[in-house]
Amino acid sequence: MTERFVKIYPRFERFWHWTQMALIFVLMFTGLAVTGLNGLIPFGPAVMLHIIAALALIVLWVFAIFWHITTGTWVHYVPTTKGLFKVARFYAWGIFKGEKHPYRKAYWRKHNPLQALTYLALKLVLFPAIWVTGVIYLTYNFWDSSVPNATLWLTIVANLHLLAGFAIAAFVLAHVYLLTVGGSFRAHVRPMVTGFDKVDLTPEEESYLEQDEPVRIR
Amino acid sequence: MPTRVLTAVAVSLLLGASGALSQEGSAPVISGEGSTADHSKFKILQKEFTSGPEVTEACVSCHTEADDQVMHSIHFTWEFEHPGTGQLLGKRNVINAFCGNVAGNEPRCTSCHAGYGWDDMSQTPQQEAVTPDCLVCHDRSGEYTKTATGAGMPPLDPVKPGTKTITGAEAWPVDLSKAAQSVGMPGRENCGQCHFYGGGGDNVKHGDLSSVLFNPSRDVDVHMSPEGGNMVCSDCHVSDQHSWAGSRYDVMAADTKGPGMPHERRDVATCQSCHGTAPHPATLKGVKLNDHTDKLACQTCHIPEFARGGVATKMEWDWSTAGKMGEDGKPLSVEDYTQGDGKHRHTYLATKGDFVWEENVAPIYEWFNGQVEYTLGDETIDPSKVVEVNRISGDPGDGGSRIWPFKRLDGRQAYDAGLNRLAYSHVWGPTTDSAFWTNFDWSKAIEAGMKAAGAEYSGEYGFVDTHMSWPITHMVAPAEEALDCAECHAADGRMAGIDGVYMPGRAPFSMAGVLGLALVAATALALGIHALGRIFTGKNGDAS
Structure with missing residues (x-):
């Protein structure tokens, strides 16, 4: 086993990640203003910006879903229980004893089992929850006349949207916090900027990458 | 602000001058x-007319159907049978919270009747053979007016000194021929001389109809x-x-039809009949604003305040304090309010009681389906509660209601304490021994008022708190001055008391808001404890 820098986040994935980060930040900032918890931007402009950012994010997601399917990258998110408990135990306990992180990154499996499960939940539950409720909320005037008790349904949908938004905010907090765990913040962020991360390679993997995909390895 | 004041001053000068100009015999302005x-x-x-009815006679010699048409209009009958409630309304029948009632006070109130000489409310104007007044609406020279207490007659030569017109100006002898x-x-001058002075003075009643509208700034x-x-x-x-579109008794509160087909005639006074049902531009913001039209009347955003332009409106009127005499033994009058155009307004009059004036007033808001129901003189009231002189109907769920802006007058007025009904009072009557404004005796004034209205009276009276609501629909501001979103989309915003809508921004700490904040706080707390653990142990794993 040797540790080498291998490109595991291609250009589109990095573009997707950072654009999504910016849009989610805009959405949280304006969303808090719309719900009355942020006075730094007036209500009207907040609504406009929220809608524009939301539509942009939906377009980005359409591209990202297409990219995951066509490149086969979706396999990174297939959940596994193998090693899951070890990782959880590390964060809850081992870290305080200076233990080594139990997961070793592979270039064909870039997330640890806990990470993969979290991202999968985010992509399959929270993100759909926020955009489905958001689209229903936004298109209220198209369905209110054909649905009985439309105002009640709108209230429910808007509250679910709000809850989903807060849940994503909680994820963002944990996500950023974990960048400080086990190594420096800079070291954790760098791969998502350069695309290259330190990965354990078998001699076979190393020689394959050097010979067949030399641009992916440093 | 200075320009607004200047405009108001200019308007009042112009108004005052209109009578003077007419006396100089300047050429008539043909509109x-x-x-x-x-x-x-x-x-x-081209002859010397000696009375108003003579002019009307000349008019109808060509306009053969005009008098019949006018005599069937509410301007003449002062009567309106509400198609929804069946109530018989109109000035002839209702009691309001301002001057009260017409019955018993005819020549003063009917000074603004569109006819000549209606002086008995118990008779229809037709029964009294009242002739319609063409000139009050159609004179375009500013020459014509009516005296304030003449049952609709114009001041003619010789004018008794001290005579006032219906706008409160010094009366001049009207040249009927001219x-x-x-x-x-x-x-605007024609309609305004009556409609801007409802309730006994400039903008007293409506709040959105004042002399400012003779020549308003943009x-x-x-x-x-x-x-x-x-x-x-x-x-x-x-x-x-x-017959005119636009009724305050039976309002078209929601117009979902818009202008109709090209050249289609729509006899409505709605905003939508010109501006359409999706009046905002096809931008993201415009689409979002159009989304509001299923809940809001146009007026709600586009008339952010009423009584603008320097003329105040009466917001409170307490009749119960009327009758005080000053130290000189004469009826007390206090002018304690100076409005935007510099004019002083009475805050107390022995004849009328206490008033509160306001300008640039933010309306109150109610769901409104257009139906207004009056507490008529034969209806039993509960004097322990505030009596709604006119009740606004509307429900968020009925599809036909919109949230409308209203002026609400807080009144205190006489009622029959034995029968628990609103009372009619006889206030105007310089020569009677019962008129309140002459004798300052409520028991006589109410007894005479009840008699004039043909209403039963127990002989006991009291004063009851009342509300009267006036839909706000005039003084539409330019688009750029429409109400800002945050005026309503905020905690304690203008829609604070309105239910039946979901409004983001109105309740930051709703159930979902509190749960969400708790979730974020719990996450932050957990991460904080984790971070403290790392700091305390001095270890940070080794996950490189």
Whole structure:
């Protein structure tokens, strides 16, 4: 086993990640203003910006879903229980004893089992929850006349949207916090900027990458 | 602000001057350029008229159906049978929270009747053979007016000194011949001389109809301002055979039809009948604003405040304190309010009690389906509660209601304490021994008022708190001065008391808001404890 820098986040994935980060930040900032918890931007402009950012994010997601399917990258998110408990135990306990992180990154499996499960939940539950409720909320005037008790349904949908938004905010907090765990913040962020991360390679993997995909390895 | 004041001053000067100008015999102003008829060339109008009805006679010799049309209009009958409630309304029948009632006070109140000499409310104007008044609406020279207490008659030579017109100006002898030769379609001056002075003075009653609208600046009324649309009342209140669109008793609260087909005639006074049902531009913001039209009346955002432009409106009127005499033994009067145009307004009058005036007033808001129900004189009231003189109907779920802006007058007025009904009172009558404004004796005034109205009276009276609601629909501001989103989309915003809508921004700490904040706080707490653990142990794993 040797540790080498291998490109595991291609250009589109990095573009997707950072654009999504910016849009989610805009959405949280304006969303808090719309719900009355942020006075730094007036209500009207907040609504406009929220809608524009939301539509942009939906377009980005359409591209990202297409990219995951066509490149086969979706396999990174297939959940596994193998090693899951070890990782959880590390964060809850081992870290305080200076233990080594139990997961070793592979270039064909870039997330640890806990990470993969979290991202999968985010992509399959929270993100759909926020955009489905958001689209229903936004298109209220198209369905209110054909649905009985439309105002009640709108209230429910808007509250679910709000809850989903807060849940994503909680994820963002944990996500950023974990960048400080086990190594420096800079070291954790760098791969998502350069695309290259330190990965354990078998001699076979190393020689394959050097010979067949030399641009992916440093 | 200074320009607004200046405009208001200019308007009042112009108004005051209109009478003086007319006396100088200047050439009549003919409105309706391009008309096929110049009325100054009509032989029948080139004579000395000695009374108003004589002029009407000359008018109907050509306009053969006009008098019949007018006599069937609410301007003449002062009666309106509500199609929804069946209530018989109109000035002839209702009791309001301002001057109360017409019955018993006729020549004063009927000074603004569109006819000559209606002095008994127990008779219809037809029964009294009242002649319609053409000139009050159609004189375009500013020459014509009516005296304040003459049951609709104009002041004619010789005018008794001290006589006032219906706008409160010093009366001048009207040259009927000149007025008759100057007729045209009604302008703001015609409608305004009565409608801007309802309740006994400038803007007293409506709040959104004041003398400012004779010549408003653009920010006061974008439609009627010469700097804006320069429109007249009848541009919106379209008429058909002397019957006008736009009723305050039976309002079209929601218009989902819009302008209709090209050339289609729509006899409504709604905003949508010109502006359509999706009036905002096809931008993201415009689409979002159009989304509001299923809940809000246009007026709610586009008339952010009423009583603008320097003329105040009466917001409270307490009749119960009336009757105080000053130290000189004369009826007390206090002028303690100075409005934007510099004019002083009475805050107490021995004849009328205490008033509160306000300007640039933010309306109150109610769901409104257009139906207004009155507490009529035969209805039993609960004097322990505030009596709604006119009840606003509406429900968020009925599809036909919209959230409308209202002026609400807080009143305190006389009621029959034995029968628990609103009381009619006889206030005007310089020569009677029962009129309140002459004798300051409520028991006589109410007894006479009840008698004039033909109502039963127990002989006991008291004063009851009342509310009276006036839909706000005039003084539409320019688009750029429409209400800002945050005026309503905020905790304690303008829609604080309105239910039946979901409004983001109104309740930051709703159930979902609190749960969400708790979730974020719990996450932060957990991460904080984790971070403290790392700091305390001095270890940070080794996950490189």
